[in-house]
Amino acid sequence: MSSDVRRALGEDIAAASSSAGGVATVSAQVIDVTDTGVNLMVGGALLLDVSCADAYRNRAAGDWVALRPGSRPVVMWRLGADPGETDADTIRSLAREVTLDEQVVRAATWGTAAPSGSGWQQATVPYVRKNSEGKVELYFQLASETDPSPPAPPGRAPKPVTISPSAYGTWRSGRPDDYADYPVQGDWTGRGNRRGGWFYGTAIASACSGKSVASMRVKFTRRKGSGVNGKRPLHLYLHDHNSPPSGQLDLDAGPEELLSLSVGATGTATLPASWRSQLASGAARGLAIYASGRSDYMSVQGGAVTITFS
Structure with a gap:
């Protein structure tokens, strides 16, 4: 200032x-x-x-x-405007999630006498199963139907998962940079441009196996004491390493400037559809940053990837 x-x-x-x-x-x-x-x-x-x-x-x-x-x-x-309507939508969505998390069956009781009250139908064969979320589902085969069954509730998408990197680091001049504790992009001292990477092994592909991926979002925090204070973009790439390489960190698809951060700031970037497809299939394994010179120099931490399914 x-x-x-x-x-x-x-x-x-x-x-x-x-x-x-x-x-x-x-x-x-x-x-x-x-x-x-x-x-x-x-x-x-x-x-x-x-x-x-x-x-x-x-x-x-x-x-x-x-x-x-x-x-x-x-x-x-x-x-600004009254956030009441937005809050109401958020509360309603959360309430629905809580309801779906609870057991669907209100009561399961038995005895030697017929049940009391009205509306009961006699089941000749009961069926029971547990779904992938551990919830009990009951089905009763009737001798005759006097009241039509309500429709089965629709299934819901698998719950989102968040995968944190198993390792991270910085590379300069084709080898790991022991002087950087976190991923860095750019060059502040004139000793050569740095590139940083986050590694997830096979965790992302395993989490997506057999599922339809709706979105992937990654969360980063720009560390203090690196570069200028104002907002600067992260230059993001994909890489295909399961773990930190002993030689150069290869950069694949990119760069994408999906997020700009001022010093100390935390933000979330939505990955492009083509990137999430590569990560979900295992063709790509992780994320990287790279920039040239002082303009966009920064050190970055975080890298947790949140995956939602449809």
Whole structure:
């Protein structure tokens, strides 16, 4: 942040704090979400890791928020339309998942006498089975049907799975770089461009075997102290290594700039359909990053892949 921008920001905050009516907040836009707060753009200045009140939930880049200035600024709440309808849809979706997770049969009882109450039909042959999710299914073959059976509930897609990398690393000049603890792209010192990789063995292909993949999303965090503070893109590639190679890390499909992050930020990228097909089949085994020069230099951690099915 330049001294002119700092001065202008300080003047704006001081004016807001001392104005008639005691205005206690200023508007700011979220640039990225971090592990401890958010990165904000305020009057052309980038503020890093600003803390957030508990009232600010479901944080996302692009949000406009109310910022309480001070020696330790705090984001108080999100500005914008009432999120009630969106929240209702989310709650309804979660409630459905919880319901499906519970046992379908309300009660399974027996005795030597006929059951009490109305609506019962006599079953001549009962059938029972356990499905792939461990849920009990009952079917009763009737001698005669006086009340039609309700339709069987539709099946649902397999639950999403999240696969974390079994290993990761950085390569420079055709060999592993022992001076980098996490995957790195670019070159900050002029000693040569780095490329980083995440390795999953056969876990991704095994998780997708026999299933129809709807999407794959990968989560990354840009580490602090690497490159410029502003948003820079990750240059993503596929690779075909089960584990870290002793020589060069080969780059296959790519690059794709699916995600840009400011320093300390966490974000999620949706992989292209062609990439998820290659990973699901085992033709590709993992993900990599590579850039040239200082412009997009960064160190990145994370790499957990979440797979959803249809």
